[in-house]
Amino acid sequence: GHVENFSDPLVDCKKCKTRFREDHLEGLWEEKGISDGSCPECGGELTEARQFNLMFTTHMGPVADSGSLIYLRPETAQGIFVNFKNVVDTGRVKVPFGIAQVGKAFRNEITTKNFIFRTCEFEQMEMQYFVRPDGADEAFEEWKARRMAWYVERLGIKKERLRFHQHGPDELAHYARDAYDIEYQYPFGWQELEGIHSRTDFDLKRHGEYCGKEINYLDPADNSRYIPWVVETSSGLTRSVLVTLMDAYHEETIGEDKNGRPDVRTVLHFHPDIAPDYDTMKDNTVTLRFRDSMEQVRVPIASLAERMRKEIREYKRN
Numbered sequence: 001g002h003v004e005n006f007s008d009p010l011v012d013c014k015k016c017k018t019r020f021r022e023d024h025l026e027g028l029w030e031e032k033g034i035s036d037g038s039c040p041e042c043g044g045e046l047t048e049a050r051q052f053n054l055m056f057t058t059h060m061g062p063v064a065d066s067g068s069l070i071y072l073r074p075e076t077a078q079g080i081f082v083n084f085k086n087v088v089d090t091g092r093v094k095v096p097f098g099i100a101q102v103g104k105a106f107r108n109e110i111t112t113k114n115f116i117f118r119t120c121e122f123e124q125m126e127m128q129y130f131v132r133p134d135g136a137d138e139a140f141e142e143w144k145a146r147r148m149a150w151y152v153e154r155l156g157i158k159k160e161r162l163r164f165h166q167h168g169p170d171e172l173a174h175y176a177r178d179a180y181d182i183e184y185q186y187p188f189g190w191q192e193l194e195g196i197h198s199r200t201d202f203d204l205k206r207h208g209e210y211c212g213k214e215i216n217y218l219d220p221a222d223n224s225r226y227i228p229w230v231v232e233t234s235s236g237l238t239r240s241v242l243v244t245l246m247d248a249y250h251e252e253t254i255g256e257d258k259n260g261r262p263d264v265r266t267v268l269h270f271h272p273d274i275a276p277d278y279d280t281m282k283d284n285t286v287t288l289r290f291r292d293s294m295e296q297v298r299v300p301i302a303s304l305a306e307r308m309r310k311e312i313r314e315y316k317r318n
């Protein structure tokens with residue numbers, strides 16, 4: 001499906017050859033006060049929109065024939081659907097459950113800009129949460145609330161700079177039941193940070209069609225058999241880092257400079273969970289917290305790296 005659909009409509013300028021995403025043109029025209037639909041850069045004539053696939057292609061093996069053509073994944077989700085049955089058969093999980101993955105994704109973006117907001121190689125965090133079809137709407141509301149809370153309560157992002165944007169009929173994928181973006185107010189405007197999607201049984205059904213064996217689930221609760229529905233949360237790890245940094249920047253006035261003007265300095269005010277604390281200032285120590293035991297120890301910053309290497313080396317899975 002990605003080879004057919006993972007694409008953006010693009011237009012080219014016939015004169016200066018600059019390439020634009022069609023959905024970005026409206027904004028650029030408005031910005032530059034252009035009303036005749038011409039090139040925002042040079043005023044030249046634009047071509048009709050053409051589909052431009054966002055996937056990177058390469059070849060596997062020493063011979064670059066068409067048989068060895070492969071694609072770098074444009075998102076991490078597909079591996080989760082492929083492994084659904086393995087996880088059910090070996091993980092002793094019962095619906096509802098989720099499979100989450102963090103990893104690299106690659107997109108052949110034509111406009112990479114705004115620092116690490118849009119890059120060709122980035123880090124994604126995706127989760128597919130599998131539910132009974134009649135529980136999909138409830139799970140969707142639950143994950144909307146939990147993901148928003150993650151940004152506000154865990155990362156300490158300011159509430160007023162976050163909002164939900166519901167996809168309209170023109171933005172919604174044909175199989176999607178409902179979709180919301182969590183948007184952040186970046187210095188360059190409100191843009192997506194994470195997507196929460198109610199995807200029905202589309203992906204598992206399609207995977208079943210192509211591998212020739214329907215993928216379904218026998219629910220031990222009532223012995224019913226169904227294809228689980230999916231609530232997906234898809235977030236940019238790279239973007240979360242960007243947002244955490246941007247949100248922490250503050251300007252503070254610290255008196256006056258020698259000309260009597262306010263002396264303003266820029267400081268980073270991180271959320272207390274992320275930032276060094278008051279003891280750090282006194283004795284140069286930080287807290288090291290162990291995930292499994294929740295035990296906390298104070299460690300001098302100077303020996304932090306060494307201590308972490310030791311703990312990782314000696315770590316034993318329970």
Ligand SMILES: [Zn+2]
Pocket residue numbers: 013014015016017018039040041042043044
């Ligand atoms: Zn042009």
